[in-house]
């Protein structure tokens with residue numbers, strides 16, 4: 001059965017079922033749990049800021065696959081099905097550092113689509129366990145080549161067997177950023193009552209920043225869009241890219257952001273610890289990077305005596321990082 005786009009947007013089951021089926025009016029299918037994430041306020045870490053400088057964060061770990069990438073994966077799959085690029089019997093293939101893979105795996109399981117993923121072999125054991133639980137096929141690539149090595153491997157496979165595979169290609173697929181244009185940007189605008197002044201987000205594929213940034217600038221061109229990147233090619237910020245030395249994602253337009261901030265691994269790790277201990281927020285490392293960036297912008301604006309409503313986005317929670325990052329979360333120390 002072709003899935004109704006309106007169904008995915010509203011999340012109700014009513015439009016997606018035949019008239020003979022009994023449907024509980026309040027019931028939702030898995031896809032309907034994606035998006036509409038809470039906008040989180042902070043309790044203690046922003047206490048030093050003046051009352052007219054506020055920071056909020058989209059709590060993306062509340063998506064059913066545990067990360068922001070559910071949004072992109074859903075739109076990539078729905079768009080490919082609609083355009084006839086993902087047909088029955090084909091396998092969805094992509095390279096992923098984890099979260100997009102988890103989202104494809106979850107949606108593939110729910111929709112009966114085979115999924116094959118290429119990922120660097122140093123991805124955390126929790127992620128691998130989650131992917132295996134959803135029943136996907138995994139191909140591990142050289143960790144020294146990072147996510148770029150996984151991209152090269154998947155391109156080779158698809159070039160050899162183009163009819164067997166749908167290459168989801170999250171780095172070049174416009175459905176990635178469009179997911180955020182259609183959902184994340186609209187949610188932020190509505191949840192702030194149109195008062196948002198800055199949007200701050202890290203760059204991985206860049207889908208989050210491109211789509212959300214474009215939508216917010218369409219609402220109000222004065223909204224400042226600020227990208228965050230690791231400050232060095234060798235970094236520990238999983239999910240984020242150092243653009244000057246990485247393969248540039250096809251969807252990335254470096255002219256969209258008004259400015260970029262380089263954030264260190266050390267500052268991000270320290271922030272992840274603080275978010276857990278001072279805010280009760282067990283978030284992932286790139287979420288901590290986002291908070292470092294948002295606080296920097298807030299402190300600059302406050303120093304100039306200007307008001308601001310800064311919105312950032314916390315891509316995922318801490319659960320997948322606990323075993324590999326006892327240094328941050330203190331799993332083995334006090």
Ligand SMILES: Cc1ncc(COP(=O)(O)O)c(C=O)c1O
Nearest residue numbers: 099204205206207208239286315
């Ligand atoms: C943990 C984490 N943070 C941030 C990002 C970056 O998001 P985007 O790819 O939309 O730029 C990703 C992307 O995979 C991620 O997994």
